[in-house]
Amino acid sequence: MKTSRRNFLMLSVGVGSSLVLSRAAFADSAGKLSEADPKAQAVGYKEDASKVDKAKFPNYTAGQTCGNCSLFQGKATDAYGGCTLFGDKQVAARGWCSSYSNI
Template identity: 40%
Template sequence: MHISRRKFLMMACTLPVIPFVSQRVEAAFPLLSERAAEAKALHYKSDVSRVKHPKYQKGQVCANCQLFNPLDNGCVLFSSNSVAPEGWCQAWVKKV
């Protein structure tokens, strides 16, 4: 089997990177506390079973919100914290 020098170099440079690219980054920032001022302002709960808000509808969770980033559990609204994928806040927007 003959492998060109160019192909060998490409494989040698990219193969070590593949494990890092394929793994998810979990919680890049500390998990948002429900006691934080910004969490209270948007009625954030880390578990939807505890949500008692008139705007909440069954099935709405951070994981299916437009503002949620599944790669690091981040949220556009809470830039310094991660949020629970099974959480909810009143700013929930259906993912398109």
């Protein structure tokens, strides 16, 4: 079967766009830190700082979030960003863990 240049280009564009879309979807969900992750559990990470157990973590104070922590590597406007504690996993800017530091 002969493939024309036009058919080849159309097929290439279709396959290429599918790969880009699936990669973006994978990157969006695969890189987020889960509260169930053993490293996250070790430091009491919560995706929502308002759900921190204040009896278990008495050093938590209102207003502390990953977004204003010195270990957070995202921008102030990012919903998720990198953290030096968790390597390539992204933490929620509204989250919190016991390693919070504002220094």
